[in-house]
Every structure is written in C-alpha cells, then in structure tokens.
Amino acid sequence: MIKIQNLCKSFDEVEVLRDITLSFEPGISNLVIGASGSGKTVLLKSLVGLHEIDSGSILYDGRDFSKMNFRERKEIRKEIGMVFQSGALFDSSTVVENVMYPMDMFTQMSPEEKLERANFCLSRVNIVNANHKFPSEISGGMRKRVAIARAIALNPKYLFCDEPNSGLDPKTAILIDNLIQELTQEYQMTTIINTHDMNSVMEIGEKVVFIHQGKAWWEGSHQDIFETQNKELESFVFASKFQVHINQLKKASGG
Amino acid sequence: MFQQSFFQLGQYILFIKKVFQKPEKLKMYWIQYLKELASLGLNSIGIVFLISIFMGAVLTIQTGINLENPFIPLYLIGYATRDSMILEFSSTIVSLILAGKIGSNIASEIGTMRVTEQIDALEIMGVNSASYLVLPKIAAAISFFPFLVIMSIIVGVWGGWLGGCVLTEVLSTGQYIEGLRYYFLPYYVVYSLIKTSVFAFIITSVSSYYGYHAEGSALDVGRASTKAVVYSSVLILLFNLIITQLLLV
Numbered sequence: 181m182i183k184i185q186n187l188c189k190s191f192d193e194v195e196v197l198r199d200i201t202l203s204f205e206p207g208i209s210n211l212v213i214g215a216s217g218s219g220k221t222v223l224l225k226s227l228v229g230l231h232e233i234d235s236g237s238i239l240y241d242g243r244d245f246s247k248m249n250f251r252e253r254k255e256i257r258k259e260i261g262m263v264f265q266s267g268a269l270f271d272s273s274t275v276v277e278n279v280m281y282p283m284d285m286f287t288q289m290s291p292e293e294k295l296e297r298a299n300f301c302l303s304r305v306n307i308v309n310a311n312h313k314f315p316s317e318i319s320g321g322m323r324k325r326v327a328i329a330r331a332i333a334l335n336p337k338y339l340f341c342d343e344p345n346s347g348l349d350p351k352t353a354i355l356i357d358n359l360i361q362e363l364t365q366e367y368q369m370t371t372i373i374n375t376h377d378m379n380s381v382m383e384i385g386e387k388v389v390f391i392h393q394g395k396a397w398w399e400g401s402h403q404d405i406f407e408t409q410n411k412e413l414e415s416f417v418f419a420s421k422f423q424v425h426i427n428q429l430k431k432a433s434g435g
Numbered sequence: 436m437f438q439q440s441f442f443q444l445g446q447y448i449l450f451i452k453k454v455f456q457k458p459e460k461l462k463m464y465w466i467q468y469l470k471e472l473a474s475l476g477l478n479s480i481g482i483v484f485l486i487s488i489f490m491g492a493v494l495t496i497q498t499g500i501n502l503e504n505p506f507i508p509l510y511l512i513g514y515a516t517r518d519s520m521i522l523e524f525s526s527t528i529v530s531l532i533l534a535g536k537i538g539s540n541i542a543s544e545i546g547t548m549r550v551t552e553q554i555d556a557l558e559i560m561g562v563n564s565a566s567y568l569v570l571p572k573i574a575a576a577i578s579f580f581p582f583l584v585i586m587s588i589i590v591g592v593w594g595g596w597l598g599g600c601v602l603t604e605v606l607s608t609g610q611y612i613e614g615l616r617y618y619f620l621p622y623y624v625v626y627s628l629i630k631t632s633v634f635a636f637i638i639t640s641v642s643s644y645y646g647y648h649a650e651g652s653a654l655d656v657g658r659a660s661t662k663a664v665v666y667s668s669v670l671i672l673l674f675n676l677i678i679t680q681l682l683l684v
Binding site: 225228229230254255257258260262264265266268269270271281282284285286340 | 552
C-alpha cells in the first residue's frame with residue numbers, strides 16, 4: 181500500500197503539486213488522470229524519488245520514503261517496477277538482455293535461471309520470437325510490453341506506469357491495460373497508472389484519481405465518473421465529441 | 436557568469452563523488468569496462484595511427500627546412516622529432532583529437548539515455564546510474580590511452596623517417612637514427628604517460644558530466660556534446676600547462 185500525505189512540489193516559483201493526500205491499495209488498478217500539464221508525471225516521479233518533494237510524506241507500507249537516504253531508497257527501489265511513457269528500454273541491449281538486466285544486477289541466479297525467468301516474463305506479455313531483436317527493431321506496442329516484462333522481472337511489490345498506452349492504437353492500448361490489470365491482481369502489486377486515456381479509465385479504472393491544477397480534485401471508481409457533479413472532471417471526461425455524443429445518447433435513453 | 440561557473444564546478448564535484456561509489460555488482464561493471472575498452476580504446480587506434488604518421492612526417496620535414504645551417508648537425512632533426520612526439524604531440528595533440536572523437540560520443544550517448552528516460556529507468560531499479568555508466572568509461576580510458584600514446588610515439592617517429600628520409604631526403608636514415616638515440620631521457624615518456632592519464636580522466640568525466648545533465652530534446656543533446664568537446668579541450672590545454680610546470684620545470 182502506498183500513502184501520500186500533504187505532498188507539495190514546486191519548480192522554481194511554480195507550484196506543480198499542492199497538498200496531495202491519497203492512498204493506493206494493492207491488487208487493484210489505481211489510475212491517475214488529468215490533462216497534460218496537470219502534474220501527473222511529476223506526482224509519479226516524486227513517488228519514486230526522481231523528483232525531491234518540498235514537503236509531505238510518501239509511505240511504502242508504512243516506510244517513509246521521503247525521509248530515507250540514498251542507500252535506503254535503493255533498497256525500496258528494488259521492490260519497484262516502472263514502465264515509462266517511452267518504454268525506456270536500453271538501446272544497446274536486445275529484448276531478452278533488457279528483461280534480464282535487473283536479474284543480472286541484483287540476483288545471484290544462474291544464466292539458465294535468468295533466461296528462463298526472462299522468457300517467462302516475455303511470454304506473460306505475449307512476446308515470442310523477439311529475444312534477439314533490438315528495441316529499434318520492434319514496434320511501439322512491443323516496446324511497451326517488453327518494458328512491462330522488465331518491470332515485473334523481479335516480482336515487484338509496486339508497479340508504476342506512466343501513460344503506458346500513449347501513442348498506441350485502441351486495440352493494443354486495451355491489451356496493455358488488461359495485461360497490467362491481470363498482473364496487478366495476480367501478484368497483488370500496488371499499481372499506479374498515469375493516463376489521460378478515457379478508454380483505460382473505463383476498462384480498468386477500479387480507483388480513479390483526477391488531478392487538476394496540481395490538486396487531487398476527485399476520487400472514485402470508473403462507474404462514479406458518470407454520476408459526478410464535479411464540473412472540472414466532467415469537462416475533462418467529456419472533452420471529446422465522441423464522449424459528448426455517448427453522453428447525449430445515454431441521457432436520451434434515460435441511462 | 437562567475438556564479439554559474441561555481442555552480443557547474445560544484446555540480447561536477449558532486450557528480451564525480453556519485454561516480455566513485457561502491458559498485459552494486461563488480462561483474463556487471465567489469466563487462467561494461469570491457470565494452471568501453473573496445474568502444475573508446477580499440478576503435479580509436481585507426482585515427483591515432485593516421486594522425487601520428489602525418490604529424491611525424493610533417494614535423495621532420497619542417498624541422499629539416501628550418502635547420503638549413505652548416506653548423507647544426509642534421510641528426511638533430513631526428514632528435515627534435517622524437518622529443519616533440521614524446522613531450523607534446525603524442526600526448527596533448529592526440530588527446531585533443533580524442534576529446535573531439537570520444538568526448539562527443541560519450542556526451543551524446545549518455546545525453547540520449549537521459550532524454551529517453553533510460554537513466555531514470557536505471558535509477559528506479561536501484562542502480563547508481565552515474566557510477567554504472569561513467570566509472571567503466573573512466574577506467575577504460577585511463578588504462579588504454581597510455582597504450583595509444585606509446586603507439587602514437589612509435590608511429591610518429593616512423594612517420595618522421597618516412598617524411599624526412601624517404602619522401603624528401605632531408606637527412607639520411609643513419610643520421611635520423613643517430614638523432615633518435617641522442618640524449619634520450621626515459622623520464623620524458625613517464626611525463627607523457629602521466630599527462631595522458633590526466634587527459635583521459637578529463638575527457639571521459641567532463642563529457643559524461645555534460646551528457647548526464649542534458650535535459651529536454653535532441654537539440655540539448657547536441658548542445659551537451661558541443662560543450663563536452665569545448666570544455667574538455669580547454670581543460671586539456673590548462674592541465675597541460677600545470678602538469679608541465681609541476682613535472683618538468
């Protein structure tokens with residue numbers, strides 16, 4: 181479980197995150213939504229320590245990450261898996277080397293065990309016959325899936341995904357969403373997913389947090405979104421003509 | 436301007452402190468070291484060979500032209516070529532060339548890793564990214580550059596013979612060899628190797644620093660690469676003066 185208490189973060193004079201208090205449960209998909217520039221990525225990067233927070237605390241199962249030194253943070257980070265927006269695969273390594281990297285670095289497993297585990301993780305994300313390809317030789321969707329395989333290689337307790345389906349077609353995006361949800365439930369991870377894709381929200385949004393102007397503006401599940409009276413959330417959710425059309429149809433049918 | 440320079444210096448010192456930390460797993464660093472030996476060292480043999488042979492040849496021909504005096508023995512041309520190669524050309528000039536080749540390569544490689552979030556990925560895994568990416572480069576450069584310099588001296592002297600004795604016949608082979616053997620001080624080679632090791636550290640650490648702190652887009656990676664070459668070259672010239680003052684004067 182991850183708890184955030186009164187988290188504030190600013191860059192120079194600009195306040196990006198303002199007094200955010202949230203908690204994220206394990207085993208469910210926690211989605212953070214918001215417009216571009218609302219502070220979603222800064223929140224995620226603050227949670228893993230890539231940005232130093234100004235005040236507040238971040239608790240990983242009661243362990244205060246914000247007060248830890250470099251060495252203590254390194255230990256927590258071994259329990260974290262992260263999927264970046266770009267995938268962030270190592271260009272000079274092949275697909276299988278990318279997935280084996282955390283095991284190479286932090287375990288005493290034999291080469292055969294590492295290969296077996298890497299192949300298992302890759303098959304888990306439906307990647308086959310691509311072990312010896314380089315990231316530049318595979319598609320965007322495959323890169324995201326390899327990134328997920330690398331993130332789960334060491335059985336992390338916490339999984340962070342920064343817009344995992346951005347730039348993907350709707351079908352592949354849903355595949356990725358379902359995959360993350362399955363893995364979250366299977367390994368009982370605490371998963372936080374940043375997205376602005378409403379399809380993802382409807383598909384896997386067991387808990388949804390709406391970030392607006394650096395504040396946690398709204399919390400609920402994907403079913404609650406349609407009943408909300410929150411104007412900011414409504415204007416975000418129903419920004420596209422497609423969504424407006426669906427909403428009008430629902431109202432017309434009395435749903 | 437001064438404030439910015441002090442900020443950069445402080446940030447560089449903190450960066451170096453982060454680089455020289457205990458490795459997470461020595462075996463992984465050793466593998467990286469071997470890769471860097473090939474990338475930074477072996478891949479530079481060709482350019483160092485080419486530069487040295489031409490440098491030696493031109494040096495001999497120019498010295499020969501400027502020593503057209505019956506009172507100065509011709510074997511001094513060989514002597515001048517040998518000492519110029521050892522003292523200055525093979526260490527400083529070759530290092531300046533390598534600052535361009537290797538410096539830009541390191542800065543763009545690490546800078547690209549920064550802007551594509553690969554460095555963030557390493558950090559989140561619990562890896563000291565600065566140490567893992569930079570320490571093997573520094574170690575590879577410091578251990579391999581001295582061999583490049585020794586090769587450069589040998590090739591340069593050979594190039595001098597080609598230019599002075601074969602191509603232009605400014606002096607005979609016998610005179611050239613006599614000059615090469617005349618008043619040889621082995622300490623000059625030691626001085627040259629010490630200088631090279633310092634330059635190797637400057638090139639790799641400064642270039643890595645600029646790459647590691649690149650932010651934004653491909654344009655910023657390009658800027659970081661340019662800065663890496665410029666500052667490495669300026670520091671090589673500055674430390675050339677300091678080391679010469681300390682070790683020779």
